[in-house]
Amino acid sequence: MISKIIAEELIHKVKKSVDAVDKIVIVAHVAPDGDAMGSTLGLWHYLMTIEKEPVVIVPTAFADFLKWMPGSDRVLVYADKKEECDKILAETELIFTLDFNVESRMADLAPAVINASAPKILIDHHLHPGDYAKITISHPEISSTSELIFRLICRLGDFSKINLACAECIYTGMMTDTGGFTYNSNKQEIYTIISELIKIGVDKDEIYRRVFNTYSADRMKLMGYALYKKMKVYPEYQAALITLTAKELKKFNYQNGDTEGLVNMPLSIAGVVFSVFIREDSDKIKVSLRSQGTFPANKFSADVFDGGGHLNAAGGESCTTLEEAVAKFEEALPDYKDFL
Ligand code: 5GP
Numbered sequence: 001m002i003s004k005i006i007a008e009e010l011i012h013k014v015k016k017s018v019d020a021v022d023k024i025v026i027v028a029h030v031a032p033d034g035d036a037m038g039s040t041l042g043l044w045h046y047l048m049t050i051e052k053e054p055v056v057i058v059p060t061a062f063a064d065f066l067k068w069m070p071g072s073d074r075v076l077v078y079a080d081k082k083e084e085c086d087k088i089l090a091e092t093e094l095i096f097t098l099d100f101n102v103e104s105r106m107a108d109l110a111p112a113v114i115n116a117s118a119p120k121i122l123i124d125h126h127l128h129p130g131d132y133a134k135i136t137i138s139h140p141e142i143s144s145t146s147e148l149i150f151r152l153i154c155r156l157g158d159f160s161k162i163n164l165a166c167a168e169c170i171y172t173g174m175m176t177d178t179g180g181f182t183y184n185s186n187k188q189e190i191y192t193i194i195s196e197l198i199k200i201g202v203d204k205d206e207i208y209r210r211v212f213n214t215y216s217a218d219r220m221k222l223m224g225y226a227l228y229k230k231m232k233v234y235p236e237y238q239a240a241l242i243t244l245t246a247k248e249l250k251k252f253n254y255q256n257g258d259t260e261g262l263v264n265m266p267l268s269i270a271g272v273v274f275s276v277f278i279r280e281d282s283d284k285i286k287v288s289l290r291s292q293g294t295f296p297a298n299k300f301s302a303d304v305f306d307g308g309g310h311l312n313a314a315g316g317e318s319c320t321t322l323e324e325a326v327a328k329f330e331e332a333l334p335d336y337k338d339f340l
């Protein structure tokens with residue numbers, strides 16, 4: 001049916017590791033997105049069906065528009081429940097780390113995971129996986145970690161154990177990491193998998209609405225404000241920049257996740273192939289970068305903002321002021337003209 005992307009030997013090792021234990025923790029990256037939540041919860045539902053005791057721990061809160069996801073109410077947020085999470089991690093027998101490549105992506109949760117005696121299984125689709133895991137399943141050519149979880153479960157011979165809740169989570173991650181199947185989504189097998197998920201009962205139109213059509217009025221106004229007042233286009237570099245200060249965010253009653261998707265919007269302008277959004281958070285500057293075609297958003301992010309990610313979707317952070325981050329962006333643009 002679908003090709004065997006994950007090496008047989010790794011499937012075997014995962015099976016052996018899972019069979020040998022009861023207590024399993026699944027962790028995702030800081031500010032978990034749809035794919036982080038989709039993959040962790042998808043795996044969580046699966047492990048429940050095979051009668052394990054999985055616990056999902058994420059470093060920081062996830063956006064409200066993911067709170068409908070089945071099982072999300074059981075997720076522990078490390079920032080809120082540090083002691084409880086530390087205890088669970090110290091006692092667990094196996095840790096899955098999903099949707100990130102290096103331990104720093106776990107932020108404050110990293111020491112407790114890395115120092116835990118339990119072996120780690122890394123499953124991810126970012127380039128350059130770290131070396132902390134006993135088993136590393138890294139496939140940058142696959143557009144979401146959620147898709148990898150689907151493939152893993154199938155290869156473990158447990159397709160029939162993917163229940164509706166599990167399928168909904170997997171679908172959500174596949175959908176969000178491809179912008180609703182508008183980028184990184186040309187591989188035919190994605191649609192074979194979606195077809196299977198729909199057979200299980202996934203209502204893809206409903207999931208799209210739950211994730212993408214749940215704006216508050218404040219969020220919609222913030223988007224309008226950002227595009228009208230804060231977007232700068234650099235035609236010479238086929239680039240666009242949006243910035244939002246902490247004060248502006250407060251004015252629009254900013255909630256976690258409210259600027260999700262904003263960075264993609266300037267890519268709808270004819271000729272723009274690179275879009276950057278810089279947000280002033282209380283403790284740092286957050287940078288999101290998106291591109292079209294071969295323009296390397298991840299290289300730009302690594303070079304300028306010490307970040308990383310995928311060719312067309314990357315992120316980074318900066319400890320500078322917002323103005324300094326903008327200056328760094330503008331100074332770097334000419335160096336990337338060759339990629340246009
Ligand atoms: P977003 O802009 O949605 O926060 O992130 C897009 C992608 O960029 C993520 O899926 C992740 O691969 C990567 N990314 C985001 N923030 C960071 C960061 O601070 N460091 C690194 N290395 N990658 C990031």
Ligand code: MN
Binds near residue numbers: 125145
């Ligand atoms: Mn992902």
